[in-house]
Amino acid sequence: MKAPISWLKEYVDINVDIDTLCEKMVAIGLEIEEVCYLGENVTNTVVGQILSIEQHPNADKLVVCQVDVKTSKIQIVTNSKTVKVGDKVPVALSGANLATGQHITAGPLRGVHSDGMFCGPEELGITKDYYPNGDVDGVLVLRESAVVGQDVRKEVGIDDYVIDVCVTSNRPDCNSVYGIAREIAVALGKKVKPLDVSYTEEDGDIAQYVDVEVTAPDLCPAYFMHAVKNVKIQESPLWMTSRLAKIGLHGISNMVDVTNYVLMEVGQPMHAFDESDLCDKTIIVRRANEGETIIPLDGKEYKLTNKNLVIADKTRPVGLAGIMGGANSGIKPQTELVVFEAAKFAHDNIRHSSRDLGLRSDSSARFEKGVDVYSVQLGLDRALHLVQQLGCGTIVKGRIAKVDEKPFNQTIAFNYSRIKQLLGIEIDKRTVKKILNSLNVEVEYKGKEIVCTVPPYRTDLVRYCDIIEEIIRVYGYDNISGTMLENSHITFGGKNQKDLFVDNCHGILTGMRYNQCIFYPFGGKGLYDKLSLNGYDMSHNIKLLNPLGEELSAMRTTMCADILQCASLNHKRKNLDLKLYEYGAIYLAKSLPLEELPDEKKGISMFASGETVNFDSFKCDVLTLLDGFVQKVHLERSKVEFLHPGISADVFVDGKYVGFFGKVHPTICKNFGLAVDGYVAQLDFDTLYTLKNDKFKYQTFAKYPPxxxxxxxxxxxxxxxxxxxxxxxxxxxxxxxxxxxxxxxxxxxxxxxxxxxxxxxxxxxxxxxxxxxxxxxxxxxxxxxxxxxxxxxxx
Amino acid sequence: MKQQIENIKQEFAQELQNATSVANLQELRVKYVGKSGVVTGLLRQIKDVAPQDRASVGNMINDLRKGVEVQLAETEEKFAQVELENKLKAEQIDISLLNGQQWGTRHPIDKVKDEIIDLFKGIGFEVCEGPELETDYYNFQALNIPLEHPSRDMQDTFYINDNILLRTQTSAMQARLMEKKGPPIKMLCPGKVFRADSDASHSPVFHQIEGLVVDTDITLRDLKGTLEYVAQRLFDEQTQVRFRPSYFPFTEPSVEVDLTCCNCHGKGCSLCKGTGWIEVLGAGMVNPFVLENCGIDSNKYTGYAFGFGIERMAMIKYGIPDIRLFFENDIRFLKQFKK
Incomplete structure (x- = not known):
C-alpha cells in the first residue's frame, strides 16, 4: 500500500523526519517496502523569472534570455518560442539532474554562454495531474504565484515522500491511507483526525432513479446505492489528481476520481454508474448466467459462468461485481445522473472470478484482501462529502441498503493473567488500557477479567491472544528479555537411531572423499529421457499440477538422473575428478492418480569419475559403504538399462534387492554429455536400514592353528x-x-x-x-x- | 708364555681396530676364540708350563678369551647400529611426492542444518522429519489457514491435486507432532520445502528448520532466550536478537526475528543494507486455535514456534551471494565447506 506523506499529514500530525517515522512504523508492525522521494531525480532546479528575451546571434531557432533566480541574474539560451518576458519558469542550473536522466552543465550554445536550461513537465517528471498545463510539450510556464528562487519541486508538488507499506494479510484495514494514518498516530502517540464524511442531501428521492435486488446475498452481504443528480463532469482539482498520481493513478473525471480517491483513502472500492444506462432503473446483484458475456471498461469481452457475480440491470450485466464496471454503463462526459455503488463482496468469490477471468483491478485486489462491512458506508459517505466539496452535483435524498451483515463491535474478555502467561512480563493495567485505547479498543476491568470492545474495522481481533499481540506490539518487543525455558519440563533431545545412522553414512562417504550434493527432487521428461535408451516411462511419476516449467514438473523416481546431470555440469566446466553423493528421497506413488501420500523412500546415490577411478575402486567404495549396514552382500549382473551391461552389478542382501552400481552405459554418457567414463550407484537406504543387524553377541575365536x-x-x-x-x-x-x-x-x-x-x-x-x-x-x-x-x- | 699372551692381546686389539664390518668381526671370532683358534692353541700349550705357573697362566688365558668375546660383542653392536643407520638413510624417499587426500565435504545446507540441530539437541529438542508431500490439512488448515484464506497468497504452492501438495513450510509438521505426542514437546523438524518462486534469492526448493515447544509456562521471553542462545553460538557472543511485529496465522503474537549483522556487528554494512540488522526467521507464540485443533488444552499449555531458512543462514554465515549455487553442486563450490 502506497501513501504520500502529504496525504497522511491530513490525518495525523507527523512531526518527525522520514527515517524516524519509518523506524517507528516498523516497530509497530508496518513493514516498509520502499520509501521514495518524488523529487529525487530533480536537483538544483529553481523558479526563475524571465527579464528579457533576445534573438541568438548565430542561430535562428534559439533565443537568449536574462533570468532572475533571486540569488543572481543568469543567462539561458533556449529554443522555446512560447516563453514571454515576465514568465516564471523552472530553471535547471548548472549541475542539475532531471527526471529524464539529463545532467545540466553551463557552457556555450552556438557561441553564446548559457547558465542552464528551462524545463518542461517531462524534465520535472510531472503530468497534468500535478500542475496546470502539466501536459504541455516544451517549457512549463509556472503559476503567477510561484516564488522566484524557490526550489521548483515545492512549486510543482514533488517535494513529497511516498512510503510503500507491506501490509500483512491480517490487516486489510491498513490497505488505505486513512488506515495507515491510524497506525502512524499510534506509533507517534498522536490522535488521528476523523475522516470528514459530512454531506447534505438536497433534493429528490433515490427511489425515483434506481431499485436494487440482491439475489445472491451469500456473495454480497452488503450493497448500498446513493444517487447524485445535476452532475457536471469535469476535471478534478489538482490536489486530488496529484494525490492519486503519487500512488500511480491518473485523473480521469471528477466522479470517477472520487471513487478512486475513496478506494485509496478509506480502502472501500466503489463504482459509479450512469443512471441513464440502467434499463428499467433496476440493479440486480446476481450470479451470471452460463455463457453470458460482458465487456468491462477494459474493452475486452469476457464469457461468464454462474460462479461469477454480476451487477445487472433488467436486461444485461452492467458490471463484474467487485472487479470492473461495464463499458455499457460507465461515466461519460455527458453523464447527468450518477448512482454510486458501495458494497461488500465475498473475498473468495472475487478472487476466483478475477483469476478465472484473468482480470484484476485495484478494486478486486482490495476485495480479495477482505473489506469490512463497517467501511462500506463510511466510504460511501466520504464519496458524497467529496462530491459536495468538489461541487460536482446535487446529492439525492435517500440511500438504498441491502444488508445481510451488519458491522458490530466484537467483545473479547479474558483473564488479565493471560498477558503474563503469554508474554512472560507484567504490564500494568493503566498502560494496557492506554495502549488499547490508542487503537480504539475500549477497555473495562471486571474483577480478574479484562473486557475489550474492538472497533468494527478490526476484524482480525477475535481472541485474547490477538489483543495481547496488540498490547505488546505497541508496548514494544524490546521490553522482552530472553529466558531459557526455565519452567519447562525436561525432555530428551537428539536424533533418532535412523538419523544417527544417516550421519554415520555421511561420515563414511566423506571419509572416502565423496562430496555431498543436494538436488531438487523433481525434474522433467527431458532430464529423465537422458537416463533411458528408448525414452523414460513417466507413467509412475507423480506430476505437479502447476509446475514452474515442464523441466520441474514430476517428482523423481530415480536419484541417478540428478547426479549424472551434476556430473555433466562439472565435466563441462573441466572438473573431471569427481566423487559425488546425495542422500535424498525418491517418491513412489501407491497408486496414480495420487489418493494418499506417497512413499518417500530415502536413498544414497554415488558418482565417481577421474584418472584413479575404475570399476574395482568404485566397487570397493560402494562395498565399504554397504559394510556399514550389513556383513554380507550378494552381487549379480545388473539389468539396469543405463549401466554398462558387462561392468555393473545389482546388490542383494538376504535375497532382497537393495540397489545397483556400475559403469555408465556409453550411450547414456553421451546423452548426459559426460566427458570421461563415470561410475554411478544408487542404494535403497530405507531397505538397507531395515536389514541392518545390530543384535550380536561375542563369539569365541579358534585356539587351533589354521x-x-x-x-x-x-x-x-x-x-x-x-x-x-x-x-x-x-x-x-x-x-x-x-x-x-x-x-x-x-x-x-x-x-x-x-x-x-x-x-x-x-x-x-x-x-x-x-x-x-x-x-x-x-x-x-x-x-x-x-x-x-x-x-x-x-x- | 705370559709374554705371548700379552702379544696376542695387543695383536687382537690392533686387528679389532682395523675391522670394518660384522663379517670381519666374525673372522676375528673364528681366529681368536673359534674351535681351533688362537685361544684354544694357548690352552693346548698349558701342559708345557711349569706346574706352579699353570693356574695363573690358565687365568690369563681365560681373561683373554672373555676380553676378546666382550670386545667383539660391543664392536658388533656398534657396527649393527651403523649399518642400520646406513640402511635407513639409503631408504629415504621424497616425502613431498604425493599430495594429501582431502576428505569429502558435507553440503553447506546440511552443515548449517547439523550445526543448528546440535545446538538444540543440547537443550532437549528432539529431531524428526516429516513428509515433503503433504496434505492441505497439515500444511494449511491445521495451521489456521482455511481454504480461501488470504495468507495462502503469501506462499505460491505447488499442488499435486486438490488435497495433496508439496509442503510450503516445515510448520506442516506442527500438527502432526502435537497429535502424536502431547506436551511437553520440544521438537525440531528440518526438511525441504517448496514454493513456486525462482530467482537469485528464491529457489523453488529450499530448506527450513521448524522449532516447536509446547509446555506449561512457555512465554515469549523463552522464545527470545532460545533464539539468543542459538544465534550467539551460531555467529558470535555479541549477537543480539530483535523482534518485530509480523503475522503468521498459526502464531499469535507473531514476530519477524532480526539478528545484529554478523559482518559489521550492528554498525551498518552492505550485507545488512546499512541497518545493522539481518532478518533471519519468523516466529511466535503458538496460536491457541492450533493447540486446540490438536487436542491440547490452550488454557493450561502455551508454546512457541519458529522457522529458520537454512539457505539464508548459510548465505549469511558464508557470504554466498546466490541461492542457485547450492543446487548447482559445482565441485569447486562443494569442496570449500570442509569439516
Whole structure:
C-alpha cells in the first residue's frame, strides 16, 4: 500500500523526519517496502523569472534570455518560442539532474554562454495531474504565484515522500491511507483526525432513479446505492489528481476520481454508474448466467459462468461485481445522473472470478484482501462529502441498503493473567488500557477479567491472544528479555537411531572423499529421457499440477538422473575428478492418480569419475559403504538399462534387492554429455536400514592353528569369482574363508578363460588339523568346482 | 708364555681396530676364540708350563678369551647400529611426492542444518522429519489457514491435486507432532520445502528448520532466550536478537526475528543494507486455535514456534551471494565447506 506523506499529514500530525517515522512504523508492525522521494531525480532546479528575451546571434531557432533566480541574474539560451518576458519558469542550473536522466552543465550554445536550461513537465517528471498545463510539450510556464528562487519541486508538488507499506494479510484495514494514518498516530502517540464524511442531501428521492435486488446475498452481504443528480463532469482539482498520481493513478473525471480517491483513502472500492444506462432503473446483484458475456471498461469481452457475480440491470450485466464496471454503463462526459455503488463482496468469490477471468483491478485486489462491512458506508459517505466539496452535483435524498451483515463491535474478555502467561512480563493495567485505547479498543476491568470492545474495522481481533499481540506490539518487543525455558519440563533431545545412522553414512562417504550434493527432487521428461535408451516411462511419476516449467514438473523416481546431470555440469566446466553423493528421497506413488501420500523412500546415490577411478575402486567404495549396514552382500549382473551391461552389478542382501552400481552405459554418457567414463550407484537406504543387524553377541575365536592352501583355477570368463568363493565355502566344512588374491589372463589359458588365484584357510575349532583331513577337503572342493563351473587347476 | 699372551692381546686389539664390518668381526671370532683358534692353541700349550705357573697362566688365558668375546660383542653392536643407520638413510624417499587426500565435504545446507540441530539437541529438542508431500490439512488448515484464506497468497504452492501438495513450510509438521505426542514437546523438524518462486534469492526448493515447544509456562521471553542462545553460538557472543511485529496465522503474537549483522556487528554494512540488522526467521507464540485443533488444552499449555531458512543462514554465515549455487553442486563450490 502506497501513501504520500502529504496525504497522511491530513490525518495525523507527523512531526518527525522520514527515517524516524519509518523506524517507528516498523516497530509497530508496518513493514516498509520502499520509501521514495518524488523529487529525487530533480536537483538544483529553481523558479526563475524571465527579464528579457533576445534573438541568438548565430542561430535562428534559439533565443537568449536574462533570468532572475533571486540569488543572481543568469543567462539561458533556449529554443522555446512560447516563453514571454515576465514568465516564471523552472530553471535547471548548472549541475542539475532531471527526471529524464539529463545532467545540466553551463557552457556555450552556438557561441553564446548559457547558465542552464528551462524545463518542461517531462524534465520535472510531472503530468497534468500535478500542475496546470502539466501536459504541455516544451517549457512549463509556472503559476503567477510561484516564488522566484524557490526550489521548483515545492512549486510543482514533488517535494513529497511516498512510503510503500507491506501490509500483512491480517490487516486489510491498513490497505488505505486513512488506515495507515491510524497506525502512524499510534506509533507517534498522536490522535488521528476523523475522516470528514459530512454531506447534505438536497433534493429528490433515490427511489425515483434506481431499485436494487440482491439475489445472491451469500456473495454480497452488503450493497448500498446513493444517487447524485445535476452532475457536471469535469476535471478534478489538482490536489486530488496529484494525490492519486503519487500512488500511480491518473485523473480521469471528477466522479470517477472520487471513487478512486475513496478506494485509496478509506480502502472501500466503489463504482459509479450512469443512471441513464440502467434499463428499467433496476440493479440486480446476481450470479451470471452460463455463457453470458460482458465487456468491462477494459474493452475486452469476457464469457461468464454462474460462479461469477454480476451487477445487472433488467436486461444485461452492467458490471463484474467487485472487479470492473461495464463499458455499457460507465461515466461519460455527458453523464447527468450518477448512482454510486458501495458494497461488500465475498473475498473468495472475487478472487476466483478475477483469476478465472484473468482480470484484476485495484478494486478486486482490495476485495480479495477482505473489506469490512463497517467501511462500506463510511466510504460511501466520504464519496458524497467529496462530491459536495468538489461541487460536482446535487446529492439525492435517500440511500438504498441491502444488508445481510451488519458491522458490530466484537467483545473479547479474558483473564488479565493471560498477558503474563503469554508474554512472560507484567504490564500494568493503566498502560494496557492506554495502549488499547490508542487503537480504539475500549477497555473495562471486571474483577480478574479484562473486557475489550474492538472497533468494527478490526476484524482480525477475535481472541485474547490477538489483543495481547496488540498490547505488546505497541508496548514494544524490546521490553522482552530472553529466558531459557526455565519452567519447562525436561525432555530428551537428539536424533533418532535412523538419523544417527544417516550421519554415520555421511561420515563414511566423506571419509572416502565423496562430496555431498543436494538436488531438487523433481525434474522433467527431458532430464529423465537422458537416463533411458528408448525414452523414460513417466507413467509412475507423480506430476505437479502447476509446475514452474515442464523441466520441474514430476517428482523423481530415480536419484541417478540428478547426479549424472551434476556430473555433466562439472565435466563441462573441466572438473573431471569427481566423487559425488546425495542422500535424498525418491517418491513412489501407491497408486496414480495420487489418493494418499506417497512413499518417500530415502536413498544414497554415488558418482565417481577421474584418472584413479575404475570399476574395482568404485566397487570397493560402494562395498565399504554397504559394510556399514550389513556383513554380507550378494552381487549379480545388473539389468539396469543405463549401466554398462558387462561392468555393473545389482546388490542383494538376504535375497532382497537393495540397489545397483556400475559403469555408465556409453550411450547414456553421451546423452548426459559426460566427458570421461563415470561410475554411478544408487542404494535403497530405507531397505538397507531395515536389514541392518545390530543384535550380536561375542563369539569365541579358534585356539587351533589354521592351514592355508593356495589354488590357481582356470575357468571361463562368464563364471563370477564370487560364485566360486561361495561354492568353496559351501562344500568345505572346514573352510574358514576363501579369498581371491589374483586374476591372471593369458592366451595359454585358452580363449575367454581366466585364472583365479584363491587362498583357502582351513581350521577345525576342536583340534589341530591333519594333512589327510585337508587333502580330503581339497579334493571335494576341486571336484565341486569342476562339476559346477568347469574350473580346473592350472597346470 | 705370559709374554705371548700379552702379544696376542695387543695383536687382537690392533686387528679389532682395523675391522670394518660384522663379517670381519666374525673372522676375528673364528681366529681368536673359534674351535681351533688362537685361544684354544694357548690352552693346548698349558701342559708345557711349569706346574706352579699353570693356574695363573690358565687365568690369563681365560681373561683373554672373555676380553676378546666382550670386545667383539660391543664392536658388533656398534657396527649393527651403523649399518642400520646406513640402511635407513639409503631408504629415504621424497616425502613431498604425493599430495594429501582431502576428505569429502558435507553440503553447506546440511552443515548449517547439523550445526543448528546440535545446538538444540543440547537443550532437549528432539529431531524428526516429516513428509515433503503433504496434505492441505497439515500444511494449511491445521495451521489456521482455511481454504480461501488470504495468507495462502503469501506462499505460491505447488499442488499435486486438490488435497495433496508439496509442503510450503516445515510448520506442516506442527500438527502432526502435537497429535502424536502431547506436551511437553520440544521438537525440531528440518526438511525441504517448496514454493513456486525462482530467482537469485528464491529457489523453488529450499530448506527450513521448524522449532516447536509446547509446555506449561512457555512465554515469549523463552522464545527470545532460545533464539539468543542459538544465534550467539551460531555467529558470535555479541549477537543480539530483535523482534518485530509480523503475522503468521498459526502464531499469535507473531514476530519477524532480526539478528545484529554478523559482518559489521550492528554498525551498518552492505550485507545488512546499512541497518545493522539481518532478518533471519519468523516466529511466535503458538496460536491457541492450533493447540486446540490438536487436542491440547490452550488454557493450561502455551508454546512457541519458529522457522529458520537454512539457505539464508548459510548465505549469511558464508557470504554466498546466490541461492542457485547450492543446487548447482559445482565441485569447486562443494569442496570449500570442509569439516
Amino acid at each position: 592351514v592355508d592352501r593356495d589354488f590357481a583355477l582356470v575357468m571361463s570368463e562368464d563364471v563370477l569369482a564370487q560364485d566360486v568363493l561361495d561354492e568353496i565355502k559351501n562344500v568345505c566344512s572346514l573352510c574358514e574363508y576363501a579369498q581371491l588374491f589374483d586374476v591372471y589372463r593369458h592366451e595359454s589359458l585358452g580363449a575367454n578363460n581366466k585364472s583365479l588365484a584363491i587362498t583357502v584357510r582351513f581350521r577345525d575349532n576342536t583340534k589341530t588339523l591333519k594333512d589327510t583331513e585337508i587333502e580330503e577337503q581339497v579334493s571335494v572342493c576341486l571336484k565341486a568346482l569342476k562339476d559346477k563351473f568347469g574350473a580346473v587347476l592350472r597346470s
